[in-house]
Amino acid sequence: MADIEHYLQQVLSGRDLRMEQALDLAEHTESAVLFEAADRLRKKIHGNHFDLCSIINARSGMCSENCRFCAQSSRYQTDISTYDMVSYDEVRRQGKENENAGVARYSLVTAGREVSPEDIDSFGRMYAELGEESDLYFCASMGFLTRDKAEKLVACGVKRYHCNLETCRSFFPEVCTTHTWEQKVETIQIAREAGMDICSGGIIGLGESFRQRLELAFELRELGVFSIPINILTPIPGTPFGDNKELSLSEVLTCIALFRFINPHAVVRLAGGRSQLGEDQYRCFLSGANGAIVGNYLTTSGNNIEEDLAMIKSIGFSAGKLKEE
Numbered sequence: 001m002a003d004i005e006h007y008l009q010q011v012l013s014g015r016d017l018r019m020e021q022a023l024d025l026a027e028h029t030e031s032a033v034l035f036e037a038a039d040r041l042r043k044k045i046h047g048n049h050f051d052l053c054s055i056i057n058a059r060s061g062m063c064s065e066n067c068r069f070c071a072q073s074s075r076y077q078t079d080i081s082t083y084d085m086v087s088y089d090e091v092r093r094q095g096k097e098n099e100n101a102g103v104a105r106y107s108l109v110t111a112g113r114e115v116s117p118e119d120i121d122s123f124g125r126m127y128a129e130l131g132e133e134s135d136l137y138f139c140a141s142m143g144f145l146t147r148d149k150a151e152k153l154v155a156c157g158v159k160r161y162h163c164n165l166e167t168c169r170s171f172f173p174e175v176c177t178t179h180t181w182e183q184k185v186e187t188i189q190i191a192r193e194a195g196m197d198i199c200s201g202g203i204i205g206l207g208e209s210f211r212q213r214l215e216l217a218f219e220l221r222e223l224g225v226f227s228i229p230i231n232i233l234t235p236i237p238g239t240p241f242g243d244n245k246e247l248s249l250s251e252v253l254t255c256i257a258l259f260r261f262i263n264p265h266a267v268v269r270l271a272g273g274r275s276q277l278g279e280d281q282y283r284c285f286l287s288g289a290n291g292a293i294v295g296n297y298l299t300t301s302g303n304n305i306e307e308d309l310a311m312i313k314s315i316g317f318s319a320g321k322l323k324e325e
């Protein structure tokens with residue numbers, strides 16, 4: 001058996017876990033013991049604060065890229081509604097609804113490789129206007145950035161940029177060939193240099209090995225990412241990964257626990273795909289996760305916000321205000 005208390009102390013004393021130690025933990029620890037230790041680690045570092053955020057699909061579908069999991073790629077026949085640019089009224093309506101429900105972070109997310117400079121201006125005006133009308137904390141997820149676009153977003157009130165790596169560097173070519181993992185890292189660096197903090201994670205269940213899931217966790221640590229969304233693949237008919245086998249609960253929980261050990265100071269945020277776990281999704285928050293996207297996701301529907309928050313609070317978290325801003 002792995003000496004889990006030793007690893008826990010190591011991480012708590014600020015010494016990072018190495019890959020072979022993470023593998024030792026995963027392979028030589030009884031599952032229930034691993035999940036409980038990840039939960040203790042989360043509590044020691046983050047207390048019971050739960051980090052909530054919500055997103056709106058600000059441009060849906062018609063994407064030129066070929067990410068093999070994605071319903072929004074124009075290369076695959078999928079059953080989603082497509083539209084160009086969401087109206088400000090809809091951005092405002094959903095933002096206010098989320099804010100009233102106690103969800104402070106709000107992100108506009110666009111499908112596509114990048115957003116044109118003109119459209120960055122249009123989205124920027126939406127942020128600026130909603131900023132006048134709310135106390136929302138704004139995030140953006142708008143594909144590849146240039147320095148100019150990043151600076152415009154910052155000027156309009158965007159504080160955090162989201163760009164998922166999707167998967168680790170070694171598996172990325174199996175997932176997408178129209179852009180590279182390195183281009184994503186470049187956008188992360190541009191966003192950071194412009195003054196935004198970074199949200200970046202990935203999707204599990206794409207066909208990557210367990211070790212490759214851990215590689216992603218280590219790569220995010222190296223990039224200094226402190227908000228890590230973990231999506232669980234929902235295989236979408238019509239996409240190349242539409243027939244992938246869904247991950248078991250135990251595979252998901254093990255991954256979350258290891259992400260917690262490898263990235264102890266990050267918010268490990270459960271994102272798309274969690275509702276496919278049913279009530280068991282809440283076990284993720286007792287195995288190291290301490291954040292979630294609430295409401296609907298981009299192309300899959302989520303849980304009712306009020307019910308979701310009630311469940312999160314019932315397992316001991318306080319959810320609502322932002323902790324550090």
Ligand code: SF4
Nearest residue numbers: 063065067070111112
């Ligand atoms: S993940 Fe983003 S870039 Fe890739 S196909 Fe979907 S919308 Fe396009």
